[in-house]
Amino acid sequence: MSSRFVIPRPSWAGRCAAFDDRVFGAEAWPLAVWEHELGSTAASYRVLVRGGGIAALPEILALGGVSAGVDAEILTLGVAEAARGQGIGGELLDELLEIAWAGGAEQVFLEVRAGEAGAAARHLYGTRGFEIVGERPNYYHGEDALIMRSTLGNREHYNPRH
Ligand SMILES: CC(C)(COP(=O)(O)OP(=O)(O)OC[C@H]1O[C@@H](n2cnc3c(N)ncnc32)[C@H](O)[C@@H]1OP(=O)(O)O)[C@@H](O)C(=O)NCCC(=O)NCCS
Incomplete structure (x- = not known):
């Protein structure tokens, strides 16, 4: 069954919060944050969904968001286990990087776990030109975060769509 990106409206806050909770557990954002975020123009969110129809809601496969601005930030990125x-x-x-570059970003930042739990994410970010530019000690309740950055110059080099 094919999947597609959709923009989650504020009415999706409950579904996004439930998905976030499954992926991030204690680090997940509360429902009130999702309600605020999905109604805000300061960030763009996308969900990758599969299936759905008249009688059934589509299944959420992945959820991510990026903030607007010259210095954008990947706010969240998660895929169903x-x-x-x-x-x-x-x-x-x-998709999130294209939104950022098209919106005028010159660099995109993110935070990622420094330990083993962040290994897959760090690898993924590296494949898109992100490099470690700093660290935040104890950012995740006892685990350090690495700050990674990709710049506009990486757009064509790392995105097969260009
Ligand atoms: C990180 C995450 C989004 C990746 O999603 P995904 O759909 O599995 O990603 P992809 O399949 O596109 O790519 C994963 C890459 O990491 C690699 N990988 C998987 N596990 C790995 C590990 N333990 N160490 C290093 N690389 C790993 C895969 O081989 C793949 O690389 P490749 O394409 O070069 O082979 C997903 O694992 C997730 O949601 N994790 C929990 C939430 C999270 O950590 N989010 C990031 C917050 S900063």
């Missing part, structure tokens, strides 16, 4: 390792995270990251 059963759907990992198939390139979906890369597809979503490419």
